Amino acid sequence: MCESTIKSGDWGLAVLADDKRFMIKIQKGEQLKGKKIPACDLGDLIGLKWNQKIDFDAKEKKLVLGKEDESEETVAKLVEEGCGGGQDNRKLLDNNSAQTADPEQLLQMRISGSGEEAIKELITSSKTFMSKTKFAQEKYIKKKQKKYVFQMRVFKPTISRIIEMSLLKKPEKIMHLRVDTMGEILTFANIHAGSSTMVLDSTAGLVTAACVQRMGGQGKLYNIVGTQGKGAPTMMNCEYLGINDWAEKTMVNVDLDRDLCELPNNEECTKLSSKNMIRRDYRSLLGLTSAAHEIQQIGGIQSVVIASSHDPQEAFFELLPLMGGSCTFAVYSRYIEPLVALSSEIRNKWIAVNVRLTETWWREHQVLPNKTHPFVAMSGTGGFVLSGTIVENNHPRSYWNVIKGMQFDAFFARQLEKEAERDALQKQKQSLDTEGQEGTKRQKSE
Numbered sequence: 298m299c300e301s302t303i304k305s306g307d308w309g310l311a312v313l314a315d316d317k318r319f320m321i322k323i324q325k326g327e328q329l330k331g332k333k334i335p336a337c338d339l340g341d342l343i344g345l346k347w348n349q350k351i352d353f354d355a356k357e358k359k360l361v362l363g364k365e366d367e368s369e370e371t372v373a374k375l376v377e378e379g380c381g382g383g384q385d386n387r388k389l390l391d392n393n394s395a396q397t398a399d400p401e402q403l404l405q406m407r408i409s410g411s412g413e414e415a416i417k418e419l420i421t422s423s424k425t426f427m428s429k430t431k432f433a434q435e436k437y438i439k440k441k442q443k444k445y446v447f448q449m450r451v452f453k454p455t456i457s458r459i460i461e462m463s464l465l466k467k468p469e470k471i472m473h474l475r476v477d478t479m480g481e482i483l484t485f486a487n488i489h490a491g492s493s494t495m496v497l498d499s500t501a502g503l504v505t506a507a508c509v510q511r512m513g514g515q516g517k518l519y520n521i522v523g524t525q526g527k528g529a530p531t532m533m534n535c536e537y538l539g540i541n542d543w544a545e546k547t548m549v550n551v552d553l554d555r556d557l558c559e560l561p562n563n564e565e566c567t568k569l570s571s572k573n574m575i576r577r578d579y580r581s582l583l584g585l586t587s588a589a590h591e592i593q594q595i596g597g598i599q600s601v602v603i604a605s606s607h608d609p610q611e612a613f614f615e616l617l618p619l620m621g622g623s624c625t626f627a628v629y630s631r632y633i634e635p636l637v638a639l640s641s642e643i644r645n646k647w648i649a650v651n652v653r654l655t656e657t658w659w660r661e662h663q664v665l666p667n668k669t670h671p672f673v674a675m676s677g678t679g680g681f682v683l684s685g686t687i688v689e690n691n692h693p694r695s696y697w698n699v700i701k702g703m704q705f706d707a708f709f710a711r712q713l714e715k716e717a718e719r720d721a722l723q724k725q726k727q728s729l730d731t732e733g734q735e736g737t738k739r740q741k742s743e
Contacts, residue, residue, distance in 0.1 A: 303342050303451065308537045310458050314448040318462040320537060321451070335410040335447055342451060353447040355410035363448065389425050398422035403445065412446030419445075454537040456507050463503070471500040472604065473631055475679030477657045479504070483511055485653075485684035486600045486627035490515040495551075495598045495616060497521040499606040504629075505548070506534035508602060514543035517591075519551045519598070521616075597621020604629040609683070610639040617648070617687075624687040629680055636683040649685035656681050 303309065303323055311321045313334070321329065325340030335353050341360040342351070352363035389395075398418050406415035419441055420426050426434065442448075452458055457476045464475070482504065488494055488511045496518060498504045505520055512518060535544045592598060598620050603612050609628045620626070626649070630636050636654055643649050659679055661672045 301346050303345050303347060305340070305343050308454055308539070309342070309347075309451040310454050310462060312450045312452065314443040314446065316465075318465060320454070320462070323451075333404065333407055335408060345451075347453045348450060351449040351451060353410040358410075360449075389429065395425040396423055407445045407447075410447055412442070415445040416441050454539075456503070456510065456538070459503065459534060459537060463501075471503050472606065472629070473678075473680060474500055474503065474604070474629065475657075475659060475676060477659050478629065478679040478682060479507055481655065481657065481682050481684075482602060482604065482627045482629055483507060485625065485682060486602045487625040488512060488600055488602070492516045492599045493519070493592070493595055494600040494602065495519040495521065495619065496601075497603045497605045497612055497616070500604050502531045502534050504602060504604045506532075506538060506540070506544075509535060509544050509547060510538055510540050512543070512547055514540075514546050516547055518548045519592070520548055522550050522552055592619055595621075598624055600624065601626040602629075603627070609635045610642060613639055614642075620687045622687060622689040626685060626687065628683040630683075631678075631680045633681045636681050640683055643685060647688075649687050652683070652685035654681060654683050 305324050307323050309321050309323055310318060311329075312318050321327070321339055323339050323342050325338065325343070327339040329335075329337050329339055335355075335358075337353060337358065337360050339360075345351070345362060350363040350365055351360050353359075354361045396419065403415050403418065406412065406418070416438060420438075426437065429437065456479060460471065460474065460476050460479060463471045464473070486494070488508050490511075490513045492512065493516060494508055494512065496505050496508055498520065505518070508518055532541070532544060535541050598616075601616055601620055601624060603609060603616070603626070605612050609630050613626070613628060628636060628639065633654070633656075640652055640654055643652055657679060660675045663670055663672060
């Protein structure tokens with residue numbers, strides 16, 4: 298079977314006629330779940346093509362391939378059976394008294410898959426259908442078709458479709474991240490095949506999956522977990538996209554406290570901290586474990602993506618010592634205030650160039666013959682993205698001088714210990730010399 302054909306074990310995005318969306322796993326024996334939809338085996342979809350219209354055959358109780366123009370033909374037929382329409386709708390009153398059909402009977406028809414019968418029942422039981430204009434009748438039938446007639450399309454999952462589904466169901470789960478904003482993040486951070494990327498993700502693994510897919514199984518992706526990431530993100534999005542193999546090949550889960558900030562001797566950290574030699578953020582540069590050693594060997598991270606519910610400024614400076622020269626970064630936040638503060642810090646400390654804070658304008662349009670116009674309801678904001686390129690320079694105000702100094706803190710600590718030992722030896726020698734001089738004076742006096 299080719300890639301455009303549905304295979305057993307594939308994940309698909311089911312979109313119903315009323316625009317309800319949910320993920321389904323297509324295999325024999327798996328049932329389509331829902332309170333008001335007919336029970337059917339998803340194994341019937343195997344062998345069909347993606348994006349095709351799927352109907353439910355009420356007689357055979359199975360999913361079948363539907364006709365693309367069948368809905369329009371049905372609407373025209375029902376309008377003709379209604380013998381046209383009235384002159385206008387001026388006498389119609391919306392007081393819920395025009396419909397006499399039994400709601401329980403209509404619900405049973407909907408569950409059993411007899412949606413067309415339910416629509417005919419609605420038409421015959423309506424007191425005002427015959428007096429409506431032809432256009433109003435068509436509009437009424439199309440509205441009822443979406444509610445009572447089972448129609449479905451199964452799309453192959455993509456990042457954009459998963460985002461659209463998440464925004465309809467639980468937008469807070471993905472931090473209200475829009476499709477256009479995701480594109481900005483991947484572009485500004487320069488995510489590409491073969492790159493070394495670090496991701497701090499609080500979008501249920503959506504940003505991580507997008508980076509894995511963009512890298513195509515080549516390179517290394519360090520996924521921050523632990524204190525900042527609150528545990529490893531869900532890998533369901535990678536499974537939906539069918540890129541589990543790429544994720545296993547490229548992704549490494551890194552505990553920010555254990556893998557990058559673990560010292561071989563805690564007393565050494567306490568000693569240095571007490572002397573204001575280092576901050577907690579840079580302890581990783583003193584005791585490097587396997588992940589940090591690997592990052593050090595490749596010269597630092599090339600791309601950093603931060604889409605976290607934590608403070609962006611704290612997260613950025615936590616990861617800054619691991620970024621190499623010319624590292625591109627993208628920091629996402631729903632709100633502009635924390636990114637403005639972070640942008641000011643980056644500029645004042647000469648950390649990066651080409652620092653930009655962006656927000657995109659997004660508005661959907663209805664495109665129909667003689668009915669093309671923008672939708673009235675639209676997304677207010679898709680969040681803000683702060684991006685830039687890390688630069689190493691020798692300017693006195695450059696924060697890189699501070700970071701490079703932190704790399705030699707361990708050496709300075711050893712120097713302090715040696716100086717303390719020399720001071721102790723010198724004091725001991727001075728005390729011995731003093732005792733010797735006093736002994737000589739006693740002997741002369743005697």
